Amino acid sequence: MKTFGISEKDIYSILGDLIKNKYKILFLTYPNNLEVSIVIRYNSNLDSSIINDIIVKVYERLNKYIYAEEEVSIGQRVVDLLNISNRKLSIAETMTGGNISSTLIKQCPKLTNLIKENIVCINDNSLINRLKVSPTILNQYGRVSVEVAYEMAAGLLETSGDLVLVTCGDIDYEDNDKVGKLCYIAVGDTDGIHVYKNVLYGTREQVIDSLTQTAFYYLIKNIKQNDLFFDKTTV
Known part of the structure; x- marks a missing residue:
């Protein structure tokens, strides 16, 4: 299984009693940036009810991190x-x-079936003219704010309908991996818009990659929460 947003150390802490089991069930973890792959290995002769019970407990404890x-x-x-x-x-x-x-294009060459529109906003003019962000909001709260992230998503929803994903952060920042970069992610549809605050560290490339992955994580949560037919057996 794959998790996002939880460290390998925290996984071992949360699953400690399950990892120290008497059935010789092995838990192997493979961290990669903000993701961790968890592999559970066991003897094929082990009673299926035992392994099923272990897996259910893993899902109960890590559910919000498993994608x-x-x-x-x-x-x-x-x-x-x-x-x-x-x-x-x-x-x-x-x-x-x-x-x-x-990143999505690399995963799916026929992305036109899934993506309605993509906009890269490099200045205030594109925020105001295309996404209808209020100049007053921009002046009062600044380009990197929860208010602007919300307005970006609302403006995109107004013309693009179904499902929107927004990243809001300073595109012109010093490439210093010791200084946290404030950014916001907005995910929404006609049922509502959620804005998430993040502070990311690393080089410019690392921050962009981490923010992209984090945006995907929040998007996955939105889709699964709003579509009741999704459960852990189907996704």
């Missing part, structure tokens, strides 16, 4: 869920500079 049962990238999981839910995504990016759509 896939199998070994799949988080970008591919987004593509899979968009296909299953028959939804089209519209994207507006500032800090990620087009990396979200670029």
Whole structure:
């Protein structure tokens, strides 16, 4: 299974009693940036009820972090869920500079079936003219704010409908991996818009990659929460 947003150390802490089991069931973890792959190995002769009980407990404890049962990238999981839910995504990016759509294209060459629109907003004019962000909001709260992230998503929804994903952060920042970069992610549809605050560390490339992956994670949560037919047996 694949998790996002939880460290390998915290996984071992949460699953400690399950890892120290008497059935010689092995838990192997493979961290990669903000993701961790968890592989559970056991003897094929072990009673299925025992392993099923272990797996259920793992899901109960790590449910909000698990985005896939199998070994799949988080970008591919987004593509899979968009296909299953028959939804089209519209994207507006500032800090990620087009990396979200670029990553999805690598996962699915026929992305036109899944993406309705992608906008890269590099200045205030594009925010105001295309996404209808209020100049008053921009002046009062600044380009990197929860208010602007919300308005970006609302403006995109107004013209693009179905499902929107927004990254809001400063595209012109010092490439210093010791200083945290403030950014916001907005995910929404006609049922509502959610804005998430993030502070990321690393080089410019690392921050863009981490923000892209985090945006995918919140998008997956939105799709799964709003489509009741999704459960851990189907995704």
